[in-house]
Amino acid sequence: MSTTAVVERENFEELFEALRARGYESVGPTVRDSTIVYDHIETVADLPVGWTDIQEAGTYRLVRRKDEALFGYVIGPHSFKKYLFPPRHTLFTLEKTSEGVKLVDAGDPVPQYAFIGMRPCELAAMSIQDRVFGEGPFFDTEYLRRRQQVFVVAVNCVETGGTCFCTSMGTGPKALEGFDLSVTELLGDAGHRFLIEAGSPLGEEVLADLPHRAAESGEVADAERLLEQAEGAMGRSLDTGGIKELLVGNPEHPRWERVGEQCLTCTNCTMVCPTCFCATVEDTQSLDGATAERVRRWDSCFTTEFSYIHGGSLRPSAAARYRQWMTHKLASWIDQFGTSGCVGCGRCITWCPVGIDITKIAAAIRASEEKKHALA
Template sequence: MHKGQFVLERSGLEQLLQALKAEGYLTLGPTVREGAIVYDEIERLEDLPIGYTDHQEGGTYRLRRRSDEALFGYNVGPHSWKRFLHPPLLRLFRAHRVNGKLELEGEAQPIPKYAFLGVRACELRAIEVQDRVFLGGPYQDPHYKARREQVFLLALNCTQAGNTCFCTSMNSGPKAQRGFDLALTEVLENGQHYFVGQVGSERGARLLGQVAHRPAQQSEWSQAEALVAQAARSMGRQLDTEGLKEMLYHNLEHPRWEEVAARCLSCGNCTQVCPTCFCTSVEDHTDLAGQMAERTRRWDSCFTADFSYLHGGSVRVSTRARYRQWLTHKLATWQDQFGSLGCVGCGRCITWCPVGIDLTEEVAAMRASPSGQPWFTPPAGGAHV
């Protein structure tokens, strides 16, 4: 037996799902909808993308049938767990005028207890990054905090890598290292279908005690480890992070920015699918009668002209400036702000870019021919581009 590891049969996973529901969790996981694998409510195992995988390239995403009945035999789709912890649209408050007095309402819906099923290692790292953004500083986001405190995380180690994945370069996968309640590796071999698991928290151990499981044999654990190792060896992309921040700071005027700007549509797709991007804008609305006012927060993007608007106009008026802002923030100034990279190597920005712009390719091109000069010297305390 392999100490500390367990095996969950397919029927045990169903029991786990139902145990979460019995404890009041809203169970969310991958499911097939409109030609993609997205995250939505899961009532039973049959809602999972059974027998599906995905093929991804720059600007390309296609679902394909597998030759087996794997439940988690895909990589990642357009959704990330960010949409539940940091919603795309959030009502901050609503005020009504009643008999000359204002009455305030908070969020439109009560905050559920979420259980995330099938969280990949890169996505766990993305949640960790957003925890640092929203909870790590002197001012915490109460909306994020209220959601994050109640989440149950069931991680799924990757046994295959996509063509746009580069999590090994970011030290964020394919195996979940921390931040989960339970972590599973799906194994299909010789007609057997089971999950080798690891407990990551007391909450996970307590839930596991409610479902049928058994200790893992050494051969079963070794097989699971071999599958994860194979995924690590088959990454579709690589990103050299050695000295990355300094390289970008010293190439802010590199001609490559113009080349990528000629292709970029400034559509913001990369920021919408990114599991770590967090930019928002706040909007106020009133009704025609003047009896109601509402303030909402919605996702925004550094690729929109209005996002950098100050009195008199936008700061970043060109596509070149906006793409440079996004890439240098993600891979350089993010480190000054939060002490880590803002990229986890999930590859979504490559897959869902309509013209297939690849940030790993852009960085490699600048490394190959460094020729720019910084238009400022980054201060010791950090900088924003």
């Protein structure tokens, strides 16, 4: 779209101003409880300045960086999903009157969000949820009314984490589309700067408000080189070739039983996943029975209640629930929405308390399949 601009570190604050002036509430990364979470942020100082994260299966740790990078970490347990598809929110409130039942409140008000520091994998996750909730024949109006007014400031990944595999999933480390602004952070001798590209007319407007200059070809090349390095430095990889047939064709693979023995069915993987969309509703009423409310909250296919029909749960075993989750994510999602449900962010690996690794399970099933073919 536009040519690349450079904004110096000392002017980056102006981004917050420009968004505020347009009525946006900025949400993005900040440090809380030794973790990088997404929350309301007002200024550059709220960002995780000088922090990075070390991630492995079942491991997450924040450590100090040697520099003052604003986006020098990978990702935390939160994803921006929580702003578009809130973990818990009221769908409606009803009241009984003499004339019948009246709609009192049609749900929570919707702020106009600017997502600061959205990683390319999360941008891909959002575009997947756009399909899930917005492709029809039925639409999730709650999601869509939040989504419509989002301003996206994507930040490309010049460093990758121990559990990342976005290259395998084709979602990173550089944001290609779907953003208003895309940022690449440059550090080093030439100074702390940000390469910024606008991806929408609104993005160009906001960029115009920031003191900036055109990028030099050397700066663009530096950024490209960093992103290329990142591409080769993923902590994990996943072979997606024929993955749908592989998983759908192996529902009785012994590996499911083994992972079922490890899995605590704690639901962490589904809670941190930026694409998981399952939800349940809770209906309640006031003590006098005059008003009733319906609340929607995130649900997880790792609970037994999830598949409950009268008589019992249809997936009592942990093995079946893990298989459901992973087969849905990597295989049936393709049938349902024309895309994989995995963006390779690695959160499910990092935040699994027993370190179950989706890439390893997929590889193990593939290996035995290949062995089967070799023997045949």
